[in-house]
Amino acid sequence: MLLDNNPITARAHTNIALVKYWGKKDEKLIIPNNSSISLTLDEFYTETTVNFDDNLHQDIMYLDNKKVDSIKSITNFMNIVRNLSNINKFAKIISYNHVPTSAGLASSASGFAALAAAASKAAGLNLDNKELSKLARRGSGSATRSIYGGFAEWKKGTNDENSYAVSIQNPVKMDINMIAIILDNQPKKISSRKGMKISVNTSPYYDSWEKQTTKDLETVKNAIYNNDFTVLGKTAELNSMRMHSLTLSSDPSYLYLNKDSLLVINHIKALRDKGIECYYTMDAGPNVKIICQSKNIKKIKSELLQSFDEEKIKISKSGEGIKYL
Ligand code: ADP
Ligand code: DP6
Numbered sequence: 107m108l109l110d111n112n113p114i115t116a117r118a119h120t121n122i123a124l125v126k127y128w129g130k131k132d133e134k135l136i137i138p139n140n141s142s143i144s145l146t147l148d149e150f151y152t153e154t155t156v157n158f159d160d161n162l163h164q165d166i167m168y169l170d171n172k173k174v175d176s177i178k179s180i181t182n183f184m185n186i187v188r189n190l191s192n193i194n195k196f197a198k199i200i201s202y203n204h205v206p207t208s209a210g211l212a213s214s215a216s217g218f219a220a221l222a223a224a225a226s227k228a229a230g231l232n233l234d235n236k237e238l239s240k241l242a243r244r245g246s247g248s249a250t251r252s253i254y255g256g257f258a259e260w261k262k263g264t265n266d267e268n269s270y271a272v273s274i275q276n277p278v279k280m281d282i283n284m285i286a287i288i289l290d291n292q293p294k295k296i297s298s299r300k301g302m303k304i305s306v307n308t309s310p311y312y313d314s315w316e317k318q319t320t321k322d323l324e325t326v327k328n329a330i331y332n333n334d335f336t337v338l339g340k341t342a343e344l345n346s347m348r349m350h351s352l353t354l355s356s357d358p359s360y361l362y363l364n365k366d367s368l369l370v371i372n373h374i375k376a377l378r379d380k381g382i383e384c385y386y387t388m389d390a391g392p393n394v395k396i397i398c399q400s401k402n403i404k405k406i407k408s409e410l411l412q413s414f415d416e417e418k419i420k421i422s423k424s425g426e427g428i429k430y431l
């Protein structure tokens with residue numbers, strides 16, 4: 107049943123992949139070449155309100171109080187919700203990102219997970235987590251995993267029906283934190299969507315990436331079950347750099363890291379030389395995330411303060427799944 111003028115608000119947290127999704131088998135349906143694993147973060151999230159309204163002649167969206175001009179990807183997504191629910195009204199969407207937008211901190215993950223939850227409920231649908239994950243996938247692949255708290259796996263599947271994420275462990279048993287260093291909160295020049303397409307089409311190493319990522323996934327999954335922080339951290343770091351080497355080996359070659367990203371990486375290596383265990387991972391953007399245990403947060407932070415201001419350093423623990431507010 108569609109409840110008119112009944113705004114629904116949902117919150118979804120971002121997630122950072124420990125084994126990355128980088129490439130699609132089906133660009134329209136967003137079916138990935140690889141399965142991926144992530145940790146949902148408590149510090150970064152999106153809150154989105156959706157209200158279907160008889161008086162609207164098109165969808166309208168405000169993101170962080172600014173009207174969104176290029177609404178096409180949102181309208182395409184809302185068309186899927188309209189098809190599923192058999193309704194023909196347009197919606198007003200109001201969204202707030204408590205995370206930098208398009209900066210490699212997974213705003214598309216929290217953004218489309220929150221939109222999937224709020225829009226489907228506002229349309230009168232009562233989707234379970236699997237169906238929500240499938241719907242979120244149509245907005246952005248990484249959003250499949252933000253339906254869940256803790257560790258989640260997006261099982262690649264082969265089609266619209268069997269490509270969705272599942273919870274691996276929530277609450278998480280491991281003592282794991284991610285320290286994000288916000289080096290640049292401006293939108294990236296090459297979106298994740300565009301970047302991965304260039305890699306799939308032109309990197310001669312893409313086939314190796316597919317094979318290696320399948321192995322990395324099993325390694326990280328076992329590390330989660332065995333509560334083995336060292337294996338998880340090492341493998342996540344390697345997998346992340348394997349992804350970035352696809353960008354470097356593409357034609358045209360491109361790079362998400364900047365000079366400050368390298369500075370953070372050097373700090374992490376210095377910390378490791380001092381016996382402080384920590385690892386790095388990076389997505390499609392220059393901002394580095396450090397994977398560490400609680401006992402080392404203080405020391406890592408004081409190392410980072412040598413180069414970066416305190417407000418740029420955000421410490422996250424495992425976050426929750428979708429919540430209706
Ligand atoms: P990021 O690294 O932040 O995930 P991407 O390049 O993957 O960057 O994705 C950015 C896309 O996500 C943009 O198309 C943007 O419009 C969309 N997006 C960001 N925030 C939201 C939101 N709150 N609701 C819907 N879409 C969003
Ligand atoms: C590097 O999910 O943002 O963060 O599906 O095209 O919207 P689209 O891309 P997106 O890609 C995420 C890439 C990544 C790795 C990951 O989150 O698995």
Ligand code: CO
Nearest residue numbers: 212214215298
């Ligand atoms: Co994204």
